[in-house]
Amino acid sequence: MRAMLSVAIATLLSGAVLSGSAFAADAAKRETRIPDQAMATAAKLRETALASDLGYRITESLTTEVGPRLAGSEADARAVAWAQAKFKELGFDKVWIEPVTFPKWERRSESAQVLGASTQPLRLTALGGSPAGTVEAEVVRFADLAALEAAAPGSLAGKIAFIDYRMERARDGAGYGPGGKVRSRGPSAAIRGGAAGYLMRSAGTDSHRMPHTGITRFDEGLTPIPSAALAVPDADQLARLLARGPVKVRMALDCGWDGTYTSHNVIGEIRGSKKPDEVVLIGGHLDSWDLGTGAIDDGAGVGLTMAAARLIGDLKQRPARTIRVVAFANEEQGLHGGKAYAAKHQPNLKQHQIGAESDFGAGRIYAYSSSAPEHAKAADAQIAQALAPLGIEYTPGKGGAGPDIGPFAEKGLAWARLAQDGTDYFDLHHTPDDTFDKIDPQALAQNVAAYAVFAYLAASAEGDFGSQPAAASTTPVGK
Template structure:
């Protein structure tokens, strides 16, 4: 045998030794776990408990504090080995009241809701309609002086929620564009796909150096009504918002952990965000994510044989107003990125999961395929190279955390998202059980793998969800 061949053989053997695989015994146990989770209503009951006993959980509110207490108690009730909290501080925004009316010959009320981060105030002025954000951004400085800008963009429905990008940009960038053009107020067609008279809230931002103006979202039918009225004649509208920032608040990331059998200081992280907007009861956004991941961890904890690594479930604080919980977790655990095997977050409702992908590097492709095969009986396709980490996972993923995506069917998600209609009755128990089964199988197998999934302390630019 030549020296070159020896070196090649040794190199191949070394590479094979580093290849991440999941033992056959763990795959067999995961199959039973999958069937147990499908037959369980635990995720549904946990979600019901949160949305019923606490209800809406606006970050920094009294209900937010009750949600933190609820989550700690629920983790303990479910048998988690360790439960703790980590503080998260942020500016506190409050909503008190809101209304709007068309004035003059066509006088009538409009249904709207203040955008999170909007200041309070009452403004009255002529409405100027724009078809999209680009049209508003092209408006000349001063051209909207004393007027109310109205962006009437129709968000597209999509299974993967891809239409939300344009809709959310209108919410986040539109008010600043309106201010630059001199507007006294800002209205937008809700970033949503439903036809019910429910406006969609969500956080907005104002660029540095600009004086914020009252900013709100009209329900889709009211936006359509205002467009028809504008086709008849110029219209004046009065918008009255009582809302705004009120100091700072401290909430908490709530964390529960099922202890691993061989490598307990290494973790597979799953979770959702505990806060919600205040209009509904935060069932699909994101009570379901919290409920299903809590249930997945609990079902793993009840197995006869624990996985090698610990299962960590995080109920993140204040995702809605700027990923505050996710950023705080990434800062606090930055030195432990290599102890995090891989992470996945559920924050896209309660629809069935239809696809799985991850950031697994070449040496973990076999294990990644093994996980995909175990998920296939749930109707989940393997889609390597697709998607990105969930919102609260993304700050840590940017530091090198390995991530997985379990893509939920969001065809109807934006009918309900950030509206008064985001309530528990919208959740399908069977679909939620499928989610629990998928997260349980994924977490158990990742925690049982012999080898890692690529987490390392390194700056990366993960693709967006």
């Protein structure tokens, strides 16, 4: 009996070892790797991209020929036509558009001034989504959003609520989280307090008389009130006046929603050589706010990803998979293009190898990370190795998907983050100062090189990066 038991145990152990070996072999077989030849080609591609000014020229074309591109405006349609023509001019193999419908908001005029003994103008801009209206009232200052949210209901009746929160500068833009909440949640808090109007210190890090716009929201059931952002020096001026005593301000905004509009995501492809139905997705958003010409936000993102794909297309041997570039519609007012793309392409999610979006200016990329699962870690490290000569650090486990990629990442798209230096991004963001002259050609070329290397290697990988339908994943960063 004991002998029979020993044989049985030995048989079970032998089976377990064989099973474990088979599992290990299967895992090794599944491991994603990038061929040595592709790594060698990527090194050459990197140097070609660094020497190219193509991304700079594309960005110059968009910001000069179209200029500001407020979603739903006449310039929105011209931007869509420009993108289609530019993809074709660059020799993309396939170019098409996909409709994106959204509410249309218009800005017509805006002004403000201090009344009384210290009468003087204030520089402000309406927040996207604000209704029109003229409010002449006493101003009540709050140090931050929490202070306004703590105001008793009705305590601000007939007054203008003013949040004087100073956003902090950071390379990764971390200060925009609390700064953005002042813009998105402040107006509703003001309404709950009974306010007739809302002012905020701009969500920005500059010291110029350049107010920062951006979308705001009003909670359901509340009647919207005129809401605007003051240029940083004007917020300082208003705070100094308030320290001397009561201040009355007249703010007049002519803006508001005007029906719906249908724009388009514009898509171009450089077709893959062996697996053309599988895609590596890169891109930026085509729309901009109307105050500047949308150079850093996000003309540069469109320009550099178009250029990166074009340089890949120029290679003698293209990668196995297709490089797809998307110029997303109306990111600024609610990720409308990204959400539309995710909804339309969800059935083909697994055919998307990985995605990355450039939407944080035109500063040098300093870090790389992705959502790569365990079986793709080796390939992810290979991409990081190819990016290292560009001064890019490998930071696995950090960051998340870009704004327009975010809705698809929530559905399971694998994502990569090529983190740009945003130290001065919020000096320009959503202001009249967001213009082409602010772009550094060498920094933009480094971005093109990084996106070209990333997209080429991801498209050349033997194996996948983990795109898989999921209930939830990365939450996109709001704009």
